[in-house]
Amino acid sequence: MMPMNMPQLPESLPTDGQPLNLSRRRFMGASLGALVLGVLLPGKVVRAVQSVASETKPGARIPAFLEIRPDGTALLRSPFVEGGQGIYTAFAQIVGEELDIAPERFSVECAPPGADYLLVNGARFTGGSFSVRSSYEVMRRLGASARHMLLQAAAAKLEVPLDSLATQPGIVVHEASGRTLGHGELAALAAELSPPEQVPLREKKDFRWIGKPVPRLDARDKSTGKVTYNIDLEVDGMLLAAVQHAPRMGGEPEAIANEAEVRAMPGVHSIHRLPGAVAVVAQRWWQARRAVESLKISWKEAAPGTPHAMPADFSSAGMRAALAAAPGPGIAAEEIGDAARALKQASRVIEATYDAPYLAHGQLEPPSAIARWNADGTLELWLPNQAPELFQQAAAKAAGIAPEQIILHSSPLGGFFGRHFLYGTANPFPQAIQLAKAVGRPVKLIWSREEEFLRDALRPMGLARFRAGIDENGLPQALYAEAVGESPTERWFGRQPDKANKSAVEGIARKPYAIPNRRVAQVYLEHPPTIGYWRSVGHSMNDFFYESFLDEVADAGQQDPYALRLRLLADKPRHKALLQAVAELSGGWKRGPFTAGDGSQRARGVAMASPFGIRQRGRHHRRGVHRGRFGGGSRCLGGLRPRQHRQPRHRRGPGEVRRGARAFVHPA
Amino acid sequence: MELTINGKKRQVDAAPDTPLLWVIREELGLTGTKYGCGAAQCGACTVLADGRPIRSCVMPVSSVANQAITTIEGIEEDPVGRRVVEAWVEHQVPQCGYCQSGQVLTATALLKQSARPGEAEIAAAMVNLCRCGTYNAIADAMQQLAKG
Known part of the structure; x- marks a missing residue:
């Protein structure tokens, strides 16, 4: 799922790639050069694309991405692979919006290796919730440029000024004469043209498909067994x-x-x-x-010294003990104020250790x-x-x-x-x-x-030790946390021994809550098993740890967990608004236990996570499994349990939530 | 050995204890039926044998030689199957889609046996695993189908 060797979310997306037409004079004979919009020579396109890789701007060359067929349908080569998240449909929406071809007229496939597709900070991977975010602008411009070329082609064919033409889905229209030409009829001619330097994008208010619910392109084929997997x-x-x-x-x-x-x-x-x-x-x-x-x-x-050989006596229980015993203070990932001092001054200190198991994908x-x-x-x-x-x-x-x-x-x-x-x-x-x-x-x-x-490369077993200090009003003044272990990034892209790894502490470090004194650190300990990125990576366990511990802190200070969160988000208007919206959409905050309309006893919990810059909040329902239902975007926190509390644990009432082994977070 | 698959007689050359799944996929080339766990747990390999859902990954081919097998490739030839597919599309059930052949066949079998199943009956029948978490969408589709 993760940004591999790119620890940061791309702050500036690669939007400077102006669409280019393939210049046939530049690298190949004219007969192959006509492969732009409309000519189906995918294998040759692929090799051609690779051969000019060094001079390629990612996202710029229209034919690397798009073929418009004579029947007006379009083939789109997606830089990102479909695996249930709906990216093929998303790109049909985005490109179709600008190109003026309805999404259902697209077929989409994953693009081959090639410099054209390196849209995520000069590289390419499907994961980290980056696909649309990294290429939205580029793909829109691609569609808009192709549309412009269709308009130019139509202008030439009809011998009318370009500005007398408009498009409707699938066709170019000359309103004055009522004449129309299909995109498919124009594709071959358009292929001879150069893409525009600048091209206007469609106004947001005029969107028909972007941001609107569109049926997935593959829903029928996937319901009838027709999709071919590897x-x-x-x-x-x-x-x-x-x-x-x-x-x-x-x-x-x-x-x-x-x-x-x-x-x-x-x-x-x-x-x-x-x-x-x-x-x-x-x-x-x-x-x-x-x-x-x-x-x-x-x-x-x-043989002795074999890297990552699995010791004969390895066990999950033994590994958990090793993680728990690994000494702090580790390498700080976040330090604000003086957490150690604030803990000493606290009227009460709450401690807990949480862990999560190794997980296969x-x-x-x-x-x-x-x-x-x-x-x-x-x-x-x-x-x-x-x-x-x-x-x-x-x-x-x-x-x-x-x-x-x-x-x-x-x-x-x-x-x-x-x-x-x-x-x-x-x-x-x-x-x-x-x-x-x-x-x-x-x-x-x-x-x-x-x-x-x-x-399989497993999600690493996670373990985090927490200490919080609360003041006489029951409010947290200090948080001291150590996440113990190794992150997949350290395994596969090298460890920086003097730095806490972002994946190891994400979900614990840089939470939005205003706790004035904080220290969050990673205590490094290598995992014997092969480890890998597992859906939302560190967040998939760390946010659970943190948010659960925050509930414990609230309990200890006799605070309502929702009210405490709102209070700690006083300076974070977006997070606060999100949390309030969640409460409203849930029919109002109700901690419980309460009797629901169907007579069942229920309670609610609340948590907030922001994996990869995506704001999420969750409602935990005790009864049954509350499953995500928003496509591939749902995140679940399953199979997690709090453990080994060094202080006597607060006992929760029968209707409370967190102890349930199945706490599914509802996606934002 | 002769099998009846989606209404057609097919000759297959396979050891009698070969799981039906691999005969369907490798001998007959019908790849809509999926290999998931190989242990009759996930249900991705579900096909119908005389209308009943079976886990083809553990079913020796010889044990179904006299039964009519329906795979996902034949689902739309069945009026109930067609309704299920339409509901699946309407409710936008599939995400990665890998489990959905089995889900659609399981749903079809239930509705052929019980035209208007209750919630408990649906829950008892629809037990195939979906790693993407399409369960809510499946439940919505089933609820609609159960209205007849």
Whole structure:
């Protein structure tokens, strides 16, 4: 989900890319040059795009993104991959609004690797809630420029001044004569033109699709099984592969007791030793899986010094104890006032330690990868990913060829939640590359659910220690917090030993509440398991920790948790307005327990989180699971529990909320 | 072995204990039926056997040789299935979509068995997992469908 090596939300979005037409004189022959709006040569477009990468401004070249077909439908290459968040529909809305083509006339696919698509601070990844935010302006300008070129084409064709023309969805209209031309009829001519230097964007008040509810483009296909995910793909002549990994990371296959027997099983093509795994290649995946699970493999323990080898005695309980015992004070991420002194002066100190477990992503589509070595030396890959260029580079390294020789295809994802970033041994594609090379045929590798759970990059177990000091009026004057552990960013992009990592403390540091003395720190402790970005990353547990602790602070000071929050947000009008709006929309703040209309006993809790600059608030309902219902934007806080309170805990009444194992936050 | 899939007789060459799921996906090329957990837990692999929902990932193909199998590819040939699909679209149920073949088939089976199911009946039948959290949208769609 996360900004990878970009710790900051992009403050200024890349909006300077003026759309350009592909200049055929610049890099290719005229016959291919006509590929702009209207000519369907996607494979060639892709390679052309890559060949001029060095001179490419991201988001600027219309044909890299858009093809208008003769029938007036449009193909849009989205820089971001669809995985349930609705981004393909969002871009159809945004581009369609300016281009004047209705969203339902678009088909959208994920763009191949290429410099045109590096719209997130010079890179590209789908995650961190960045997709629309990073490219809204660019995509609008792209649509508007293409529309302008259609108008120019129509002006030439009808021999009328450009300003006598207007567009309606799908057509250019010459009002004076009543003549119309379809966008599809104009596309080929428009393709010959240069994009405008400046182009006006549509007024917000005139929006028909941006900001309006629009049916998802893929709802029907997804309701009828017609969407093709990576796991569903087939290439000619491919074999299927299944793997069995070492039970513990770092182990290597030593001996196989029944290799000949398994090789004789139905459909089996061959057996392969891979780093940390054994694979069977077969005619069918079920045959490969059955065979690989029949193998009697003895595993060598990891050699001393193997990075991230899983210790034989590792356990979650042991790790939790290690996190709890890791000494502070750690490296400060936020320091305001003097928290230590204010704690000493407090009339009462409240302490609590919270933790959250390791979590697998649990996306419903098990990971897979297809690798095909082509005769021209290129390697073609079909794999689930949230960052095509990064996977292209990693695949090139794994294959020992240049990135330009990697052709990468990105299908819609059967859920992702941060699963499909690069996590070393958590990605199946290096195995597929190796197997395809070994057998001299395309190979599709699927990890079984069991292997997926064994090798997924987990959300790190989280643990945070809190201390708060309250004054004689029951108001918090000091907050001292230590988040213990390692963040995925530190694992995959290097640790800065003198700095607290943002992902490790997000959701605890820089909360909007006006507690005058604060110190929030990270106490670094490495996790033995492979860790990764998991939906909303640090926020997914830290905001729960913080907000729950704030409730404890409120209780200790005999404050109403909602009223206390409002008071602490006195200088944050937006947050305060949000919280008040939530209360109103919920039918008024009611702490409870109270008897609801249906006779059930209920209570309400409240929490506020701002992951990646998105304001959220939650209502916890004790009864049942209150599930998010706003598309991919819902965030849930599940499977979390407060623990190990060093002070006697305040006992909550029967109707109160937080102890319930299932506290789902309703999205903003 | 002969199977009846979406009203058509199909010859398949597979070991009798191969799970129906992999016969459907790999032998017949019908990839709308999904592999999720392989352990009859998530329901992504749900198909209908003589109208009843079954978890095809653990169902040996030989055990359904005499039954009429309906997969998502055949859902719109069934009037109840068509209604379910329409409700799914109207309520904009799918997000990533990976579980929805199984959800649609499970809903169809319920409505064929009980045209106007009550809330408890719906809750008891609609137990497939959705990692995106489309449960509320499914509940809304089902509520509408249950009105007949």
